[in-house]
Amino acid sequence: MKQQFNNKKAALLLGTLISINAFAQNNSPLVLASTSSPLNPIIVTATRTPTKASDVLADNVYIGPEEIEQAGQTSLVELLQRQKGVTISSYGTGGSNASVFLRGTTNNQTLVLIDGVRIDDAINGGTNWSVIPLTIIDHIEIVFGPQSSLYGSDAIGGVVQIFTKKSDGPAKVGASFGYGSYGTSISEASINGSTQGDQKIRYSLAASQTLSMGFNTIAPNNKDGLSASGRTGYVQDSITGRLSQEWSKGQEFGLQFLNSRLNNQLPGFDPQEFLYQQTQNQVSQLGTYSLYSKNQVMENWRSLLQASAQTGTALNHAPGTPDNPAYDSTLNQRQNTYTWQNDFAIGTDVLQVLAERKTQKVSSNQLDYNNGDFNNLTAPYPFLGFSQTRNTNSGAIAYQLKREAHLANFSLRNDSITGYGPQTTGAAAYGYFFTKEWRANINYGTGFRAPTFNDLYYPGYGNTAILPEKSKNTEAGLHYEKPGLDGHVVVFSNSISNLIQVSNSDTCPVGTGIFGCASNVASAKITGSTLSGAVQMSSLSLKGSFTQQNPVNESTNSTLIKQAKQYGNVAGEYLYLKLTTGIGATFSGRRDDFQGANTGMGGYTIFNLYANYDLEKDLSVFARWNNALNKTYQLSYGYNTPGSNVFVGLRYAMK
Template structure:
């Protein structure tokens, strides 16, 4: 089903800067919905902003949500590709699915975004941040994206944002479902699932497998021109038990593996292997209408391995969270204690410091938060203190204010401090420098939002200054001698996001516009692989029994490296999707991405997909 590729330039959508955007900001926090169901039966709930459920309309942060139906309509094979269509988010990838991927929220580095899967932290102790290529999108039911700082709630790493991913929770009579997909590059994937619940016990089981011949990961003349395919699989088991009124236990096991080709040499078939395993056990207890507690234990194991030039890195992360919330009229008080332990096993030609990496490190955190609503005004304060076994104590805080000055209008303002400690690899690996210090940030932002009926629009302006920025650079006091990590100075991340949605003439319209200025303050240069302008526009309608949709995404020019010498051209992508119900419970969907067959790069000399077609058939037991 391979389609031809052309390199015609596409017209920039950035000139249409007046278009507002739609973001699905009405979040459905499935694990927390029960807590508010009796008092907010019709209002959506989010948990990512404060780690506690709260109505979307009261959130004093910039949050959007992606539900399962949008995930299926997107027709993508990675969480990162889905996030790239959200306001304030950009990505870069070294080739196709399964290759190294970075997600930038409001211009922040990949390592400066905290990621959670069913409340369990997902991170890597090599370069830092989630390895997005490991996360199985086919198991994800809902995603919450918090744009902006979250360290005062989540601790280290949440400088630019927080991403919460949730798997499916069973409910109601036992129901089976299955899907099959096939498309360009001989891509095919299948998934089966079984879920249900009787009010006391609920369960969700799912398995998937897919593969693709892919395209060449690198495009420069000195690389192997072969197609670099991928294959992957995932398993999920989740069970919940409401063992007493107001009290519930949940257990989740998730495992995924990815095997993907990449080009490191001219002749060898280089292969990267990924594994991600997460486990969580949590208890939630409601003591009264105003008092709730939550305790969670979690572990993540992330493996990244290269062949035939052997390299293997394995991160093990364990975390513990105990949180209690008390509601007093229109006020809410939250306290929490948290512990995180990191270890890294590294096998490469230069692993002289493996014992130090294996010893790992830990962080202990204490957090307190308060929220008060006083008529049209809301005030929210969070303070947190973390003790790191290597760097000692670090305190962070946030202050947010909201003002509903008219029934449809709300203004907000906030300020926060953040930090991120260096990874074990950055300090003790072959390119590591033990004297690195934590990155720290100071963020301020203003927001304005309007909502009425099914329409809404918003504007957010922010500035985030990050000091002691860690970069991979030249010679220094590391074992490699010629290339070392270093604290190189500071960065300023600032910008404006416009977003909105509405219905017009039988169509659902959505769009966003991001104007960014991610700058190295010491050199005045633009930060690598981040564009200054990004715009999206989408429309959906129903016609003749079909559900039809179209999307346009424009990304401005970027630079591959921070010296700003290697420019990556801007690009515009056009996508189409159509679906219809064949019989009750059986749906057919066809999707075309990159309709104009645009040739573009998100990283210099690394390939991207041309025009692609994906056809999916989904069945759900009725």
């Protein structure tokens, strides 16, 4: 019955898009409506060069400024959840730890960039999504499938690149404030623009703050029978800016930065009692900084030199109990990346040559859980820590071919990482336009993920003998695109070997705790297909997607944890004079949170509504109603998600 139900969802989505297509062609001219994404946006992430979306061979998503403005109280992770090929898990509020999964892969297998700067967590892996504020983001690009041949480690499932706000022309000032359920308030202000003339100076500065009282995130079915009282709120402060000068035609030098601080309350436990009877404070800080020089060296040669840094700090503070003292744990990391990218135009083709060096330094001071023997853990609690460094030297070459109806991309990259031999990855893609609207493509690519510092060095868990994860991905797509209408069908197969998981295998080093060590003990295969489409009429725009996948742990012949076999979304927006209204639905099938445990999470469908009304040319009011039907569901077993919640606000934006 469940399979039949999900097939009906897919059929309904397909039928709706076909019906709309017929209606649009027979009854109304298709024109650009007020919509969340431009018809054919420029995508940078897929090739590291600006490319029209219609010429991008990798499956991708573009999230435009309008959709981000309409997000209201929505977090970045929740916004990504509404996109094709994306599912998430989280532990409650917008400040809680969260993960993003691209087409069945894990959070650790997704590379995240902000304005071209990597922000991966070298200690734990993946990205701390909650510390990235949605309010300062201009647009987002998601590229699916292995991209290691362009970006190196971690890009097995794909790449998410976030672009902060900027603009050209006279100075534009913007500000907004909103308030809603759970005592949530969001305020932001920005200014951006540029001078005129030959030596143009571009500038932007944006700051935001989010406060929320939160709610009790521990659900009655928590796997350890835990309970907590009180809310778990958070405060997030962020600032971002950029300044550049085009000192001569085609020659630009600039700098950009982002700093975000998240103070989040989360349920904690007394290590001796192992009960969620106190609230911990977790303070996370993220910083990205870069200097760059873009130079048109010759008519057909463009160069980018960039030096960037990412800093990250996490401080956990537990206030203690009457029987046990308070304690703190800290994580610190810094990552410097030096990139030289050269793009050579050869007719309509582009040859790209890249050299890169990355240095990583981390330090950790975390609570020693006595190898899991909590009964004999006595106060004052002991701490274990480590300090390590790692360097990566990389070289890559790529070629983009465009000849009449033919498109092709080829890329090859080598990453030499401290402690490992060379990691070589490659990709090839071919596309063919049957007509101006119809295109087919086939892609093949390999990827890898280097072990995290915790995988290698954490006392009682780390294992320096483990190897990088490897992946091989094949996909094919059929696409129809014309002004106001597009449809896409993509099938994919991603095989991942050397999966790093916890194991009590014989390969664990001496001194491993009772929980086991990091080991290459599993492999996975993820096969599936995604159907998506969008239509735009004079006042109405609709879009939707449905993904059917089979994410299998081949070592246990079971579904990968936290992964659904079916998921998707539909959305509609209507413009009437000065009023814009919209509705969206996100649905997902059943998921298991832990291997071999009774931690199944049922499927869910949640509905969201929003509206925006223009009071004046530059002034508008907005409202959003998330989870309008108050659906009870879980994204991590034993943790609550927000119920029905509303948010209203006022926005000023110079146009």
